[in-house]
Amino acid sequence: MSQSAALPGPRIALPLLPGLLLCGAVAGAAALLALAQQALFGRAWLDGLVLAILLGTGLRSLRPLPAATAPGIAFSARTLLEIAVMLLGASLSLTTLMAAGPWLPLGIAVVVGLSILCGYGIGRGLGLPRRMAVLVACGNSICGNSAIAAVAPVIGAQARDVTAAIAFTAVLGVGLVLALPLAAPLLGLNDLQYGTLAGLTVYAVPQVLAATAPVSALAVQMGTLVKLVRVLMLGPVVLGFSLLAGTRAGQRPGLARLVPWFILGFLGLALLRSLGLLPPVLLGPIATVTGTLTLLAMAALGLGVDVRVVARAGLRVSLTVVLSLLLLGLAALGLIAVLPPG
Template sequence: MHHIIKRHQAILPGLGLSLIVAMIAKVIALALPDLGGATLAILLGIVLGNTFFKQDYLASGTKFSESKLLECSVVLLGFTVTFQTISRLGMNGLIFIIAMMAIVIIAVIFIGKRLGFSENMGILMASGNAVCGSSAIGAVAPAIEADEDEKGQIITLVNLLGTVMMLTLPIIATSLFGKSLLAHSALLGGTLQSVGQVVAGASLINQQTVQFAMLFKITRIIFLVVVVFIFQKRHQKHQKIATTTKRAFPIPWYVLAFLIICVVNSLVALPKPFSDSAHFISTWFETIALAAIGLRLDLKKFIKEGPKFLIYGLSVGSVQTIAAIVLIVLLKIR
């Protein structure tokens, strides 16, 4: 009991700061509605996190805000989405996701080999970029028996790349595809590494893009089971071993919860105040989480990473972006 209280106390400073930054962002957004609270929260977080609020005691709370509140935000999104909404992605949307994942996995492993990275690091980089960032890396690492150093280096690189793409892809999306909701959503939801980056990047366009980009993203996450299975079998074949190691179920709990709520929402007409309340809470959780993402972003890490890592990251980001743009045009996702 004492341990639980202590852990909650450790979370409070960072959580409180994330909430304050989110509230300030919402107030400023009243004067700058084009930017919006979510965008301002992450930008304000980046500025404050790299100047005044670098203290270690804030880390537990900002990490909690970034991960748990964002996960809850995704779950609540289920109350605003039905199968009718998901069906708008269409068969071409599903083909886009499968093609993107295949291209990214093959290209990332190939680029990694050319740059002299180990096979395990290439596989982890491929999983993180093709599926869902750190979560995918965490699920694939034990399946291929990757060591902690490899895992830590790739998680850092994937997060750095995702942050750069999160800030640049919304500009590319609006420049190339005008006001096309599905094209914007496919570009962001089909490429960005973590759920937080998808939400943050899509928020720079509008709230509707957040909703649809998340559908693309969640479909990618569902395929995590397949990716883990393929890489595990590949590793076993290369090592000529049969592993019986038990691992946690690879699909994150919030994706399953989102899908269950989506099923209920599709079958039963929920009262409007209920869905409105879910949307309101989801938006606040999202804004607080984005403030925390900004507060946790260490700009010095961009400079610290060696040139080989940076070349790998930029090469992978370029492949993802170009592949997504080409597929959106070919599959007419508009």
């Protein structure tokens, strides 16, 4: 009795080990492929997160996975992902937002809100299930993978829905990074306006840098600022879905159920960063841990999905993503038109 009570940790951790090792192998292969692209072409055309999903899905589709890997894969796809979303809050600072003045963040909030509503409506109109429509709408409107990952556990989305939403938004995101600089001369925007457009439409912060760097340093700075403000919408959006989920269930859950722990952590870290209470020396390691955990979680999501399930939803998801992104682009151009020009 005393021996079993003294060793709860290893007995809990051992069942997770095979799945964690498999996720680690897939994530490592994806990271190496991303580095190889960077070395050969000067940039990674397919992000490591996307590659992790593709490799995991391909492995799962080639042959059945050992049953022993299931607990570790499930742990990585949920718990590690929630930790990564929480740590994302350390990259956000309200100080930068306040320096931009009130109209820009207010406009971004309006654009994000309208984009979510329109994206959800398009998805439902095309026959997507409710949860899938929510995932695609949030991924398009806020920050792609991170938004989909954060919203998924709150609305009870299944792994196949998360994987399909991330896969299609990620592929389109790569195309957007390539196309946007080419379209810049046709749009007649100055560098600040172009940076605003890129920050409002491109999914990930590194992709914003890739889309704005060919234009100017000013476009890079504006694009990054707008993108960070857009990412900041993640907390309120997830909180809103938590409130809706509690209301639909007809329950009055406690704070821990109403607001997921990782969202409380996300907001708490963002507040600490804004108040200067988070030591700058920790920001680099936190970003590294966040990226690593997210990569492991994406590998787990891929390993949890049969490609045939994703393929069946492909056309509708693709149309939803494309149409939603077009509407987001129009809304972004509308915001640029009403903002002060400088």
